[in-house]
Amino acid sequence: MRRIINKGLKRVSVPLLALSMILVSTPMVSAEGQSLPEKSFQILNPTMDTSTGVKATVKISPIQGKNHAGEEVVVFELMNGITPLSIAATEKDIEKEENFTVHFNVTGSNLTVKVFVVDRYGDITNIGNSLADPVDIKNGAGGQLRSAKIAVLSDTHLMDLSLGTSGEAYEEYLSNDRKLLGESDAILKSAVASLKSSGVQIVLVSGDLTKDGELVSHNRFAAYMTELENAGIKVYVMAGNHDINNPDAKRFDGPNATPVEYVSPSKFAEIYNQFGYGEAIARDPHSLSYVVEPTPGLWIISMDSALYDTNIADHTPKTGGAYSEQRFAWIKEQLEKARQQGKTVLGMTHHGIVQHFDVEEAIFPEYVIDDWRNVSKELADLGMKAVLTGHFHAQDIAKKETDKGNFIFDIETGSLVTYPIPYRILEFTPEKKLVINTQTVQSIDYNTNGKPFPQYAKDFLVQGLNGLVPKMLAGEFMKLGMPQAQAYQQALQTFNTPVAEKVTLGNVIVNAMASHYEGDEAADPVATGVATNLLKSTNPVQQKLGKFIQSLITDSYPKDKNITIDLTTGQVQ
Numbered sequence: 001m002r003r004i005i006n007k008g009l010k011r012v013s014v015p016l017l018a019l020s021m022i023l024v025s026t027p028m029v030s031a032e033g034q035s036l037p038e039k040s041f042q043i044l045n046p047t048m049d050t051s052t053g054v055k056a057t058v059k060i061s062p063i064q065g066k067n068h069a070g071e072e073v074v075v076f077e078l079m080n081g082i083t084p085l086s087i088a089a090t091e092k093d094i095e096k097e098e099n100f101t102v103h104f105n106v107t108g109s110n111l112t113v114k115v116f117v118v119d120r121y122g123d124i125t126n127i128g129n130s131l132a133d134p135v136d137i138k139n140g141a142g143g144q145l146r147s148a149k150i151a152v153l154s155d156t157h158l159m160d161l162s163l164g165t166s167g168e169a170y171e172e173y174l175s176n177d178r179k180l181l182g183e184s185d186a187i188l189k190s191a192v193a194s195l196k197s198s199g200v201q202i203v204l205v206s207g208d209l210t211k212d213g214e215l216v217s218h219n220r221f222a223a224y225m226t227e228l229e230n231a232g233i234k235v236y237v238m239a240g241n242h243d244i245n246n247p248d249a250k251r252f253d254g255p256n257a258t259p260v261e262y263v264s265p266s267k268f269a270e271i272y273n274q275f276g277y278g279e280a281i282a283r284d285p286h287s288l289s290y291v292v293e294p295t296p297g298l299w300i301i302s303m304d305s306a307l308y309d310t311n312i313a314d315h316t317p318k319t320g321g322a323y324s325e326q327r328f329a330w331i332k333e334q335l336e337k338a339r340q341q342g343k344t345v346l347g348m349t350h351h352g353i354v355q356h357f358d359v360e361e362a363i364f365p366e367y368v369i370d371d372w373r374n375v376s377k378e379l380a381d382l383g384m385k386a387v388l389t390g391h392f393h394a395q396d397i398a399k400k401e402t403d404k405g406n407f408i409f410d411i412e413t414g415s416l417v418t419y420p421i422p423y424r425i426l427e428f429t430p431e432k433k434l435v436i437n438t439q440t441v442q443s444i445d446y447n448t449n450g451k452p453f454p455q456y457a458k459d460f461l462v463q464g465l466n467g468l469v470p471k472m473l474a475g476e477f478m479k480l481g482m483p484q485a486q487a488y489q490q491a492l493q494t495f496n497t498p499v500a501e502k503v504t505l506g507n508v509i510v511n512a513m514a515s516h517y518e519g520d521e522a523a524d525p526v527a528t529g530v531a532t533n534l535l536k537s538t539n540p541v542q543q544k545l546g547k548f549i550q551s552l553i554t555d556s557y558p559k560d561k562n563i564t565i566d567l568t569t570g571q572v573q
Contacts, residue, residue: 040068041132045342145297154390155415159211164252178464186444207240207350303349320366321351335382347387358551380408395519407570419461438561519560
């Protein structure tokens with residue numbers, strides 16, 4: 001049975017008292033004199049819209065293990081300041097989470113709505129026991145998100161030019177990398193100029209802000225972010241695996257690589273105080289995680305996944321990422337608070353929380369967060385619908401669904417120093433949709449040897465992968481017990497094996513990786529045939545290569561560059 005009771009308090013023949021004042025003095029016993037559970041329900045997601053009168057909505061959620069027999073009454077009390085104006089009550093047996101909405105045909109500038117759950121309500125002289133902590137709703141309360149336009153950058157790897165971009169030591173460093181480090185300042189300058197005229201309200205950067213955490217590179221990056229904020233754009237950043245306590249922070253001078261000053265966690269938070277840490281509404285005491293609300297109704301939870309505590313003692317930075325028990329408990333606490341307050345949540349973390357191709361964990365385990373299956377499941381079941389990631393330098397989106405029917409999208413943004421030099425523009429719409437579009441840096445103030453910048457960047461990537469992939473293959477042969485020198489020779493032989501006319505196995509691997517970085521990978525008949533043949537091999541390295549190639553060229557649902565996500569249903573278009 002559902003019954004609506006609307007009572008104007010001015011018609012009640014008792015002094016006008018706020019319902020909350022009466023409930024304060026009500027003993028916690030039932031009508032039959034039996035003690036009640038402390039609280040049986042939660043009042044969640046409070047929102048208030050005053051565009052046409054006053055429309056108030058809440059979600060009532062039964063607390064597990066604290067059942068209340070019989071019907072309950074959800075009471076909405078309209079207030080003008082401290083003066084009660086009207087009451088609307090709905091009586092129902094609430095057995096599961098359910099939304100309740102009431103509309104008051106009243107206008108005013110100081111209106112609020114108080115919401116209660118009681119076990120009975122006849123009128124203001126016959127009020128039952130409180131079954132939930134009451135909430136007050138103000139205009140826009142719950143901060144229900146209307147819209148927001150956000151730019152997402154990742155893995156900018158800015159290298160201050162004073163660190164040196166030539167010489168033997170620098171070239172040796174680049175031989176083990178695929179980043180446009182010498183061009184990084186020009187690229188970021190171009191991206192910042194585009195963002196200033198893009199109409200975005202917020203810029204998020206999901207880690208690896210600098211080459212290797214050099215203090216001078218962090219200061220340079222902060223200066224660029226200040227330029228965005230001076231243009232009226234809010235900026236929020238987080239650390240990646242390169243940014244803190246990094247012993248690879250060095251200056252290059254001819255054949256020498258000399259250590260330079262790096263930053264500690266506290267110094268990182270100090271440098272970026274105006275880009276998240278100083279504006280945080282919550283900060284994790286055990287990490288650099290924080291929460292901001294840049295626009296009413298939107299919580300951005302920056303979830304620190306970097307492992308930097310022992311980098312200096314170990315003489316090497318950690319590539320992998322994890323949430324300690326304390327970090328993850330804090331993250332889950334913030335999600336529960338967001339759920340209770342009806343906030344839209346957008347997560348941001350450096351490492352992937354799901355795989356972006358089938359064998360990512362098997363081949364590149366340090367690029368997905370430790371225990372990613374459980375982490376992604378818990379985040380989804382706690383209401384996080386989307387999380388922004390980076391780290392792998394690929395433009396890719398992956399979706400995880402849980403046994404409870406919940407979902408989460410891992411929106412991985414490619415690196416600003418790796419082809420195709422992408423960033424994303426996200427728009428939250430009033431219809432609870434997230435519209436995602438990909439942009440790329442098209443030109444920079446730098447000598448690109450007469451080539452258009454996109455072609456220059458792609459050639460640089462292919463050249464870098466031609467050097468990196470044989471080293472990756474050598475590592476696989478070494479896992480089989482092969483000595484390093486022999487493993488590298490075997491890797492080169494495998495890499496240069498012809499698989500089609502003027503096509504080597506190395507060409508296929510490099511092209512597949514470059515295609516994955518770009519996103520929306522297209523089927524390649526040659527690569528498909530090569531993968532099929534490798535999977536038939538009895539050689540474990542060849543089998544693994546077959547799985548790797550097949551996984552890269554078979555793009556998983558959904559598309560990677562331009563999609564719209566329905567944040568209510570999880571459907572995409």
